[in-house]
Amino acid sequence: MSSRRNVWSTKFGFYLAAIGSACGLGNLWRFPYVVGENGGGAFVLLYMSFALVVGLPLLISELSFGQSRKKSILSVFSDLSKKANKKHIVWIARSAVWLSLIALSYYAVISGWVLHFLMQFMVGIYKKDPLYASHSLRTLMENGLLQVGLASVHLLVTLIVIMKGVQEGIEKWVGYLMPVFGLLLAILMFKSLSLPSATEALRFLFYPNFSELTYSSMIQAVGHVLFTLSVGFGVMVTYGSYMNEDQHAPSAGFRVTTIDTMISLGAGLLIFPVVLAASNIRLSDPALLFEALPRFLAEMSGGSIFGIAFFVCLYVAALGASIGLFEVIVSNLKEQTKLSRSSACWAAGFVALVLAIAPALSSTAFEHVQWGGRGVLEALDAILINWLLPIVALGICVSFAYCVKEQELKDIFLDPEKQVSVILYPYWYFSIRYLAPGIIFVALMLQVIGLFSV
Ligand code: PHE
Numbered sequence: 001m002s003s004r005r006n007v008w009s010t011k012f013g014f015y016l017a018a019i020g021s022a023c024g025l026g027n028l029w030r031f032p033y034v035v036g037e038n039g040g041g042a043f044v045l046l047y048m049s050f051a052l053v054v055g056l057p058l059l060i061s062e063l064s065f066g067q068s069r070k071k072s073i074l075s076v077f078s079d080l081s082k083k084a085n086k087k088h089i090v091w092i093a094r095s096a097v098w099l100s101l102i103a104l105s106y107y108a109v110i111s112g113w114v115l116h117f118l119m120q121f122m123v124g125i126y127k128k129d130p131l132y133a134s135h136s137l138r139t140l141m142e143n144g145l146l147q148v149g150l151a152s153v154h155l156l157v158t159l160i161v162i163m164k165g166v167q168e169g170i171e172k173w174v175g176y177l178m179p180v181f182g183l184l185l186a187i188l189m190f191k192s193l194s195l196p197s198a199t200e201a202l203r204f205l206f207y208p209n210f211s212e213l214t215y216s217s218m219i220q221a222v223g224h225v226l227f228t229l230s231v232g233f234g235v236m237v238t239y240g241s242y243m244n245e246d247q248h249a250p251s252a253g254f255r256v257t258t259i260d261t262m263i264s265l266g267a268g269l270l271i272f273p274v275v276l277a278a279s280n281i282r283l284s285d286p287a288l289l290f291e292a293l294p295r296f297l298a299e300m301s302g303g304s305i306f307g308i309a310f311f312v313c314l315y316v317a318a319l320g321a322s323i324g325l326f327e328v329i330v331s332n333l334k335e336q337t338k339l340s341r342s343s344a345c346w347a348a349g350f351v352a353l354v355l356a357i358a359p360a361l362s363s364t365a366f367e368h369v370q371w372g373g374r375g376v377l378e379a380l381d382a383i384l385i386n387w388l389l390p391i392v393a394l395g396i397c398v399s400f401a402y403c404v405k406e407q408e409l410k411d412i413f414l415d416p417e418k419q420v421s422v423i424l425y426p427y428w429y430f431s432i433r434y435l436a437p438g439i440i441f442v443a444l445m446l447q448v449i450g451l452f453s454v
Helices: 011-022 025-037 041-069 073-084 087-126 133-141 144-163 167-192 198-206 217-228 235-241 249-277 288-298 303-336 341-360 376-402 406-413 419-452
Strands: none
Touching: 011 167, 011 235, 011 249, 011 303, 025 041, 025 087, 025 217, 025 249, 025 288, 025 303, 041 073, 041 198, 041 217, 041 235, 041 249, 041 376, 041 406, 041 419, 073 087, 073 235, 073 303, 073 376, 087 133, 087 144, 087 288, 087 303, 087 341, 087 376, 133 144, 133 288, 144 303, 144 341, 167 249, 167 288, 167 303, 198 249, 217 376, 217 419, 235 303, 249 288, 249 406, 249 419, 288 303, 303 341, 341 376, 376 419, 406 419
């Protein structure tokens, strides 16, 4: 991909980038602790159902509109607003870009944690101490400046990649590393499933106990689906705009959703046997992945090497996701202002860094800033993903479904060469008009009710 409105060099290149944006810390870091927070199986069931009926239709819409209009979300929405004579909908697109900026900032903090563990595993090998990395979460949590520093390094790396327009190179990296990552995840998952606690973990993950759900579980599932599929930020509109004409966005959306969901479930199967075997890990701890994985690796033969390989892959996955977020900000900023690509990159990077300071200091300087038992990082995550993101995604969904003539929706979705698209069209149409907005709305309302019933 380049700064021109170009297309991905190959069909495969698009997949790699879209999968690179979707699969990231959301799957490995966020999914397990949100499942832990919501009691396991029933939540996983909600998550999988919403991936199908909310995430997938919305992902298809974003990709298709990007592909057919060849523009980023702000321009797509300003065209829509003119055509449908509804000026206010441009605000929805603006909010999506702001969301990307906020997400990029706190995503940078977690990516910094990944960098930290990667370094700790390397030091562990150097010191010939396999337990070294498993003790380092505390060091990280007690050092706010280190977290700010690591987040800055991550933002700088992302900025360099975006500015140099080396996404082509990154495509290849992500491309080569993704199968390796999948393989590593599978190996570790099977090892973890051989622990005695595996049965308990399988039961926890797949046996739905609906009494564990709370008023906010539904919106947490919706929010996580949107986040993990990178929907509601405008990212997939931008990626769609770089897609080849002959690619079928609905099939692409389906593949991305399937792979992304499988990776999340794999992460759950890796983490929970370890977590349930240890008595002192809080299941809803945002640092769950970083608590569990280094301990598990420390007990494995060759664990440090696995650790390095895993954290390199995880870092590349985090980079792929950050590139998506950064790209959406830069492409929209460039389309809307007269800024050059490099000025837009520096401006976005600077604001993201400033915004990253508070979450990076949430376990140190801002330790006492709490909302309902949540620190700054957790609260920011909850506000972004359980409130703002579903509201913006609802706006995007409704605008696509109701501000566009049905004939255009058909033109976008149907592929004369794919008979299956004719069968699936009514489901997609029904989902974006009724099902997805209905579910998001009900989930938001339940969350509001939950606020008053404590
Ligand atoms: N989907 C990414 C993940 O799961 C996060 C992300 C959100 C990336 C939005 C780009 C845009 O980690």
